[in-house]
Amino acid sequence: QCKGHCHGPHRPHMHSNHSAHGDKDLPGPYPLVEDPSTCDIVKATQYGMLERCRELVEAGYDVRQPDKENVTLLHWAAINNRQELVKYYISKGAIVDQLGGDLNSTPLHWAIRQGHLPMVILLLKCGADPSLIDGEGFSSIHLAVLFQHMPIVAYLISKGQNIDTTDLSGQTPLMLTAQKAMGPEPTRFLLKFNPSLSAVDNVQKNTALHWAIASGNISAVDLLLEAGASLDVKNVKGETPLDLAYQSQNHFMVYMMKEEERMRSRKNNRLLKIVEKYELFLMLASSLTFMWAIGYVMNLSSDSWLLKGGLLLCLLFGMALFVRHLVGLKNLRYLPTAFLLSSVFWMSMTWFFWFLADILYTQGLYFNLTLYTDVMGLLYYFYKTWSTDPGYIKTSEEERKENIVALAETGCLDFRTFCTSCLVRKPLRSVHCLACQACVARYDQHSLWTGQCIGVGNHCYYLLFLTFLTMTSVWLLYGTLLYWYNHCPTSYHQDGAWTYFTQVTYCSPWVSYISALACFHTVWASLWLAVQLYQIAFLGLTSHERMNLLIQRKSSKHPVSLRRTPYNLGCFQNLADFFQCRCFGMFKPNIIDWTKQYNVFHLAKEKNVHSV
Structure with missing residues (x-):
């Protein structure tokens, strides 16, 4: 039966706003017939019945002959994506750029309207001219854009079609x-x-x-x-x-x-050009001033919290005005970074001017040097995280076009693995970051506090940055407790928690303010460091992959395990691979270039693993 040979003929999904002629160019629907031997050549072509078509052509049917709707066999084969029939008809003399139908379209136009990329590739290889105009005045690239077939658009441009080609x-x-x-x-x-x-x-x-x-x-x-x-x-x-x-x-x-x-x-404006040039520096200076001003207002001798609250609101309003009018959208993502660095600066100054004497008296010079070592480590690894290439997928414009052509012709131009923003094939574990407008290899996250993507290139530095930030904040909290013990006449055991809290706040509002900052950084940095180490050691996953699997777990009817993935090779091997550490020959880390790894590999012994 005809029905048994294929899924039946296609009719493109036309949209009324796309074509002034509606579906006149694309006849159908077509009745099914019971016996293949009774199919005429048009119907046999629509259903992809190669043997029946050969039989009729060998019997003398002219492949160039249009039917009653002025449509040739090559048109019907193209619109229904019958590649073997297209090759056969062209070998028998079919004209690849034959115009036909009410819209005076070529087979290539028909294939593009339907979105058949393999057919478009085949017709172009057979000599089809993509610059020809159809009856509506559109060329091939216009039709691909009109019907939003972006893979076809990418392929046509990569094959040399001018992006600024004009229609009629x-x-x-x-x-x-x-x-x-x-x-x-x-x-x-x-x-x-x-x-x-x-x-x-x-x-x-x-x-x-x-x-x-x-x-x-x-x-x-x-x-x-x-x-x-x-x-x-x-x-x-x-x-x-x-x-x-x-x-x-x-x-x-x-x-x-x-x-x-x-x-x-x-x-x-010349002044605004200068401001834009030094925008990051001004943002950092303003955040330093803003954080100092908050502490200064809190440290005022006035007991009126209404006055202090009003001044703090004015400060907040002034900072918001500065950000709105002088900080561009491009650099707005670095605002949390500026506040982080400002808080570290004032934490260090507080240690030097408020806590140093007590620390030297009770703990000695060595303990004091430990803090400054932590601060230097924090700043160094922050800089390394911020300045190191996280693993951007980089290609030249010529390489992009070559990749698009190669992927399309091998049937791999799938927009789940091809980034339409960067026009590159995405390696395994890579993700396009909307903030950085780039694809990042082994993408973990876009860090709020560094204003930078975290990927394969700077992930280790990021963990060390979190470690030193946690240690620095803990030392500040220790210095705060020591300062309160020596300078604030109150006792937690005698007065209770609330009285103790109010007494130490009135004793030195600035120190209380800095201790709140240190406490905030201690909590988020330590918790996030623990989560990061858990994901790396016990799951072998990035933050983005773990979130994807958690979403899959909620939506999937089948159980989804975070541990059974191709990237989880066991705790010690995961750590060895991440840090590229041999541990005196105890482990052999897998060396993988994640910027060029496209094929799934199963290094794990488990065969039943979940895709990420």
Whole structure:
């Protein structure tokens, strides 16, 4: 039976806003027949019945002959992804760029509309011309963008198609996606190939930004503004993008445009250019001043907590204004880092000016040097964590295109393993970080306190940073207790917890403030260090992988174990692999380049393991 040979013929899923002709170009549906020998050649082609098609062609059927709908056999084979039939028909003289159907499309156009990447690859290898225009005025790349088949877009560009190819009306793929493709992904994907932002169409002289605003495509407007699209280009009616935004009466879009205009005008200000150049330094200086000011307000001799609370609110408001107006979005992620370094600085100063005399008197010089060794270790490993490449996946533009072609032609261009933002094939255990806009090998997390990704390159430094931060904070807490014992006339055993707390706070509010910072850093750093060591030693997983498995465990009907993964080789072997430590020859660490590891390997003895 015909039905038994395949799943039946395809009809592309046309969208009313994509085609002015609806489904006229794509006939169907088709009735099934009981006997293969009664199938005509069109139906046999649609169902992929190679032997029946050969039989009819050998009997004299002309493969170039169109049917009553002006569609050739090659069109039907292409739209239904019948690769063997396409090869056969071309070998028998079928014209690879034959135009047919109501939309005057080539077989390549039909394959692209349906999203058949293997068929697109085959037709291009057989000489199909991707620059040909169909009856609607679209070339191959325009159709791929219109139907949002991003793998096909990537393959066409990698094979040499110009990203700024124009259709019959002069629209580029970027204009088309800004006008018709809702959602950020198509526009974001095209921007990775550096299209022209200033190109205009032939009719209305609109740029891509004009089209995005006219269509109400807010996500495309946001991405185009971020990419630097001009706000001053006028269309044939003399309208700028901002004029169109006002006409649309979309208040949010008007706000976006005016805010972008304000930000760009600020960049021309000489003073603001200097501020931007030293933005990180100013952020650190302001956070140092802010944290000192908090302690100064708390240390005021006034007993009015209402006054102190009001001053603290003013400080907070002033800092928020500074961040809003002088810190750009790019460097905003370093704000927690600035507060961390500021707190370490004031903790060190407190030790030197408040605790040093008591420590030297009771513990001696050696104990005091231990703290400063910890502080130096903390700053050194913070710097190493911050400055070391965490394992960014780096490729040149030419290598990216070669990789896309190679992956597509081997059937591996799967967007679960191919990053559409970086245009690279993602190695095992790598993740694209949205904050850093890069793929990171053996990705663990994007650290809030370092403003940097933690990956294979700096994970060890990060653990040492947490270790020294914990030790430094613990020493500060010890110094605080010693200071309270020597200088504050109160006793925990005699007065109770609440009285003791209020007495030591009034005794030295600054020391209480610093002790609160030290306590905060001790808790989060020690707990996170313990979690990190547990994941590394007993699970062999990163934080990101562990979270993924926990999510799978909640959603899966079957039990999911955190221990049974390809990366868990046992506690000691996990540690040896992570730290690349031989332990005097007791262990042999596995040396793996995670920036280039693409294939799953099972080093564990367990065969029944869970994918991560």
